[in-house]
Amino acid sequence: MSNEATLHNQDLMHHGVEHGHGNGHDGHDHHHEETFISKYVFSMDHKMIAKQFLITGIIWAIIGAFFSVLFRLQLGYPDATFPWLESILGHWAEGGRITAEAYYALVTMHGTILVFFVLTAGLSGTFSNLLIPLQVGARDMASPFMNMLSYWFFFLASCLMMSSLFVQTGPASGGWTSYPPLSALGDASIGSKIGMDLWLMSMAIFVVSSLLGSLNYISTILNMRTKGMSMTKMPLTIWAFFFTAVLGVLSFPVLLSGFVLLLFDRHGGTSFYLSEIFVAGKVLPNEGGSAILYQHLFWFLGHPEVYIIILPAMGIVSEILAVSSRKPIFGYLAMVGSIFAITLLAFLVWAHHMFVTGLNPFLGAFFVLLTLLIAVPSAIKVFNWITTIWRGNIRFTPASLFSIGFVSTFISGGLTGIWLGNSAIDIHLHDTMFVIAHFHIVMGVSAFFGMFAGIYHWFPKLYGRYMNQTLGFIHFWITLVGAYLIFWPMHYMGMAGMPRRYFDYSNWQSFNMFGGLNEFISFVVIIVFATQLLFVFNFFYSIFKGRKLTTPNPWEATTLEWTTPINPGHGNWPGEIPEVHRWAYDYSKDGKDFIPQTVPVSPDESKH
C-alpha cells in the first residue's frame, strides 16, 4: 500500500519513516537521521509516545498525590498550623491553615488529575501505545501521526489544567464531577469562575486526545496484526486495551456533549441545567433547566470511565501473573468473555450513581440488578487469576507482587461495591466515607497496582535496563500495607454516617470519636506518599543507571514484544515481522518452561 494512504500526514511524515515502512515484508534497517525534535519531541514512534505519556502521567501523579497529602493534613490535624503551607500556597493557607476554598479546590483537582490525567492518559496512553504494536506484531500504529496528535492534545489539556492552578480565583472546586448549578454559576463560588472555564476547556481537549488515541488502538488491533495472529491468539493485555478503547470511543463523546451544554449555560445565557436559582439573595432569570440532566450525561461517561481505568490494569495483571507463575492463564476465553461482559454492562449501570437524586425507585431496581450483575464477570476474573497462580512456580518480582496485590485490592474493594450497588443500602451510605473507601481501593489503588506492575515488568522493554528490585520490594510492601491502613478505616467512618467532602468535622459531635483515626490515616498518607517518591527516584535513576539488559527476553515470556532487539528502533523489528503460530500462554508445556508465540506447533505437541 502506498504512503499516499495516509489522510493527513504524508507531508509532515518523516521521510525515513516513509521508506522505512514502505513495505513491511522487506528486511531493512532504519538508517534515517533523526533530529532531537523528531525523536524525542514530535515523535511518531509509538514507543516514544508511550514514554511521553508515562512521564507526563508520573508528573501529574506526583502533583495529584501531593494535593491529597495537603488536604489530609487538614482532615487529620484540623487544629494544627503548618507555616510552610503558607509559603507554598500563599493566601490559600493563611497562617499555615488551608482555607475552605483551597480545600475544595485541592479535592477537586486531586480527583480530576488522578482519574483523567494519570489513570486514563497515563495508564492507557502508556501501555496501549507501547504494547499494542509490539504484541500484535505491527511496525507502528494505524496512523502514527494521529497518535502523535493524541499526545500533544493531552499535553495541551495538561497545560490548561496546570494553568488553572495559578489563576487568582483558583482552580475548579466543585468536585471532579462538576455538577451544575454550582459549576455553572460564577457567582456561586470562586472556584466556579475562570478556573471552571479552564477545567472545561482542558477536559474537552482531553476528550479529543483520548478519542484520537482510542481510534488508533482499535484500528491497529483489528487491522494490523501480523500473520497468524488471530484474535484468539492475542495476549489478554491486547483484549483489555481493545475494550478500553471501545468504551472510550463510545462514552467520552457523551461527556463532551454534556460539557458543551454546561459551557453554554455558563456563557450563552441558556438554561439547560439551571432553573429557579437564588444566588446571594438575587433571583436568576434562568428557568426550565434540569440539573439532573447533567448527571445523566456525566455518568454515562463517568461509569464506563472507571472501567477505562481498571480494564488495562486487568490485562496487564493477567499477562504478568501467567509469566511469573510459569503457567498458562486459566480460562483464556472466559477472561475475554468477562471483559466483554464488563464493557457491555458498563453502559447500562450509570444511574447507580444517582439513586438518591429522586430517581424513580422502580427504575432504580433495574439499575441495581444490572449493577450487581457486574459481580459475575468480575468474580470470573478473580477466580481465574487465583487459579493461574495456584500451584504455580511463582517468581516473586516487584511486577508479580503488584499483580497479586491488585487481585487482593480488587477483591476487597469489589465486595463493598455489592453494598453500594443496592439502592436501599445506598440511601445510608451515599456520599459518605464508605464510598471514598470503596472506589479508592477498587479503582484507585488497584489501577495503580496494575500500572506499577506494568512499569516494573516492561521497563526493560522501554529503556533496555532493569529497575532496582530491592527498592521495588520496599515500594510494594509499604504501598500495600499503607493503602489498606488508609482506606480500611474509612469504611467504619462511612458506616457511622460520616459524609465525604467536608472541610472541618470538629463541630460535629458524632464524628469526634474519629479524630484519632483521621490523624492516623493522614500520618500513613504521608509515609505512603514518600514511598511513591522512592519509586519515582527508582524510575528515573534506572533510566540512566539501571542494570543493563543482556538478553532480549528477560522474563522468559512468550509474547512478541520480547522478540524485538533490546533497544528496538522505529519499526520494532529490524527484519521481517515474525509470524505467530500459537497463543500467548504456552508455559510449562510438554516439559518446556515456555514456548514463544513464534515457534511453529510441532505435530506431536499436546493440546491445551
Place this chain on the structure above:
Amino acid sequence: MITMSASKNKIHPHKYSMWIAMASITMMFIGFTSAYVVKRAQANWLSFNLPGIFWVSTAVILTSSLTIHLALRQFKARNMSSYKQLITLTALLGIAFAVCQIIGFTDMKNHGLALDTTVSASFIYVIVGAHILHVLGGVVVLVIMFARAYRTRIRTYSPVPIEVAATYWHFVDGLWIYLLIFFSLAR
C-alpha cells in the same frame, strides 16, 4: 503506509478509523438528542416550527453528497480536472449549507427565539451549531485534498484519502437528515 502481511480482504486502517470516528461522533449527537428528549418530557417546553430555510440547506447538503460521489468516480477514472471542479463545488456547497443554517438562526432570533430564551430553542442552536462545525471540518479536509490535487511534485494515485473524505461527507449529510427528522418529529 505501514501495512503488515495478510492485508488482503482487509479494510484499510484509515477507513476503519473513520468508521470508528463516525461511531464516536454519533454518540455525541445521541448524547445531545437524548438530553433533548429528557428535557422535552419535563415542564416548560415551548414547541415551534423550524425555520423554513432548513429545507433549503437540506437540499444543498444532499446535492453536495452527490457531487462528492461523482468526484470520487472522476478521481478513480483519473479525470483530474473534473475531479478538482467537483471537490471545489462540494466544498462550496458545504459553506453554502453553513450559511443557510446561520440564516436560519437569525430567522429564529427575529421571531423571539434567541439562544438564551427558551430551552427548546437553545437546543436547536447548540445541536445544529455542533453539526455545522462538523461540516466545516469536512470543508477543511476538502481544501487539503484540493491543494494536494494541484501539487505537481508528488502525484496521488491512491483513492483511499478521497474515499475516507467522501465517507465522512455522506456521514455528516446523513447526520443532518437524522437531526431534521428528529427536530420535526420531537418538537
